Amino acid sequence: MRSSDRLKLALVGDLEARFVYLGNFEVERDWAEGRPRLPGANVNFTAATVNRMEELGFFLADAGDALILKEQLAPDYRAYLAALGVVGAPILCPENSEPARRVTEDVLASPRLMNELRALADGRTYLLPLGVSKHEQLLSERVGLPLAVPGADVCAAVNSKVFGRELVARVGLRQVPGASCSDVDQVEAAIRTFLLPGGRVVLKEALGVSGRGMAVFDDESRAQRFVTMLRKRGGAVDLVVEQWVDKVTDLNYQFVISRDGAIAFETIKAAVVDSGVHRGHQFPVALPDEVSGEIHRAADLIGADLFAHGYFGVVGVDAMLSADGTLHPCLEINARLNMANYQNAIAERLLPADAAAEAGAIDVTFDSPRTFTDFTWPVRDLLMSAGDRRGVVITNFATVNAGATEGETFRGRVGVLCIGADAADAATLRAEFAKRLALGAVRT
Numbered sequence: 001m002r003s004s005d006r007l008k009l010a011l012v013g014d015l016e017a018r019f020v021y022l023g024n025f026e027v028e029r030d031w032a033e034g035r036p037r038l039p040g041a042n043v044n045f046t047a048a049t050v051n052r053m054e055e056l057g058f059f060l061a062d063a064g065d066a067l068i069l070k071e072q073l074a075p076d077y078r079a080y081l082a083a084l085g086v087v088g089a090p091i092l093c094p095e096n097s098e099p100a101r102r103v104t105e106d107v108l109a110s111p112r113l114m115n116e117l118r119a120l121a122d123g124r125t126y127l128l129p130l131g132v133s134k135h136e137q138l139l140s141e142r143v144g145l146p147l148a149v150p151g152a153d154v155c156a157a158v159n160s161k162v163f164g165r166e167l168v169a170r171v172g173l174r175q176v177p178g179a180s181c182s183d184v185d186q187v188e189a190a191i192r193t194f195l196l197p198g199g200r201v202v203l204k205e206a207l208g209v210s211g212r213g214m215a216v217f218d219d220e221s222r223a224q225r226f227v228t229m230l231r232k233r234g235g236a237v238d239l240v241v242e243q244w245v246d247k248v249t250d251l252n253y254q255f256v257i258s259r260d261g262a263i264a265f266e267t268i269k270a271a272v273v274d275s276g277v278h279r280g281h282q283f284p285v286a287l288p289d290e291v292s293g294e295i296h297r298a299a300d301l302i303g304a305d306l307f308a309h310g311y312f313g314v315v316g317v318d319a320m321l322s323a324d325g326t327l328h329p330c331l332e333i334n335a336r337l338n339m340a341n342y343q344n345a346i347a348e349r350l351l352p353a354d355a356a357a358e359a360g361a362i363d364v365t366f367d368s369p370r371t372f373t374d375f376t377w378p379v380r381d382l383l384m385s386a387g388d389r390r391g392v393v394i395t396n397f398a399t400v401n402a403g404a405t406e407g408e409t410f411r412g413r414v415g416v417l418c419i420g421a422d423a424a425d426a427a428t429l430r431a432e433f434a435k436r437l438a439l440g441a442v443r444t
Contacts, residue, residue, distance in 0.1 A: 003345040004062045010258035011148040011313060012126055020066045020120065020145060021089070022129040022136065023054030024104050027336065030133030031156040032207035035238045038215055039229060048099035049412060052398035056342040056415060059349065059395065061089035066120065068113075069398075070097045070106060077372040077397045084386055084393065086349060092116060099402065104135040108142070117143040131155055131336035149313035155335060158311045160206040161240050164333045171301040173329050178242030184231045190241035191223045200244035207238075216244065245328065251319040252281060254340050255299045257312040263303035265296055269340055271318070272360055280360020281343060282423050291327050295319065298329035311335050342395075346417050352389045358426040359395070361413040362434045369401040375414075378436045382429065384419060392433050393417040 205213030316338030384391025396415025420426035
């Protein structure tokens with residue numbers, strides 16, 4: 001059973017239901033609105049680029065569903081996907097779209113599209129955003145499409161890292177040493193407690209995203225200067241302070257909580273993390289039976305607690321194996337659609353049996369926008385074709401040109417799924433793909 005079908009059965013109990021998918025990436029920004037932020041927390045990849053990550057939804061939505069995107073797929077990119085057998089769902093686009101504005105706000109500002117969505121309301125059509133904030137809840141109410149998951153208040157509450165630490169304590173899972181803090185005095189005390197000689201301590205915003213909203217210190221004097229800065233900004237904070245644990249593997253596992261509280265485990269992936277920023281996943285991942293079993297038990301405990309607090313839907317949990325082999329089964333809870341869910345949908349369509357994959361994004365720099373055909377020219381022999389057992393699948397092309405500024409060099413990124421005989425082969429393929437893109441060769 002494919003990902004979309006599993007979601008329909010779990011979330012609405014109707015395999016024939018229609019989902020309207022909405023990829024409102026970095027919904028955490030809406031959940032964090034009005035909350036204290038760490039200095040420098042707003043530094044990020046361009047909003048226009050992040051917003052176009054929504055294109056990943058083309059792999060998750062089935063033909064009977066609908067997918068809202070800021071723009072249609074580039075024709076040559078869509079032809080490439082069709083040649084791989086990926087047809088996707090009908091795409092609906094707002095008539096009023098601004099690159100830096102998230103897709104939900106575009107839809108709310110587009111009367112024509114709003115009417116199209118109202119016309120879909122038949123009692124068996126549901127809105128399924130990546131995550132639900134006040135904007136998605138408002139959209140649901142205005143077009144008469146019920147949400148397939150709980151509302152904004154529940155979603156914001158259970159995604160807080162503070163809530164996550166409290167949950168881990170409630171259910172008795174192993175926890176990274178640390179503390180939740182609501183004022184600067186608590187932060188100062190936590191740093192003194194958890195910044196051990198020769199070690200590090202990390203401060204995380206309760207609703208930070210993609211490695212932002214974090215500060216890491218290995219020196220008490222530097223940490224104290226940061227505390228002084230926080231104190232000058234005001235006494236209130238909303239963050240966790242944790243001891244840095246040396247690790248050998250970052251993990252991510254996903255499960256789905258149905259409307260009746262049943263918990264269905266999905267997959268475990270090894271996360272590719274660079275300087276605290278998530279760069280992708282490797283899968284499948286081989287783990288000792290005792291580690292895999294501990295992760296499954298943690299999923300059941302976390303899922304039951306989330307359900308007791310009103311949440312049902314997709315859950316992704318970050319975990320890690322420490323250098324001494326200890327599993328920390330819950331570092332962070334993402335109670336929303338996760339990158340892994342999109343990757344699972346792609347893998348179900350295209351990953352051969354017994355193959356391995358590395359999924360993620362590769363940064364690129366150009367001085368002018370590229371068509372899909374020109375962009376892939378230097379890597380055309382590495383692209384996967386139907387029936388291949390090895391190659392690269394472009395999973396997100398819109399992000400390549402989304403940040404383009406006329407007459408200026410711009411940064412973009414391309415989503416990829418690199419398929420090889422094993423994990424090392426997939427990583428080698430990704431490295432070669434990135435190297436060729438960096439050379440900047442174009443078709444002449």
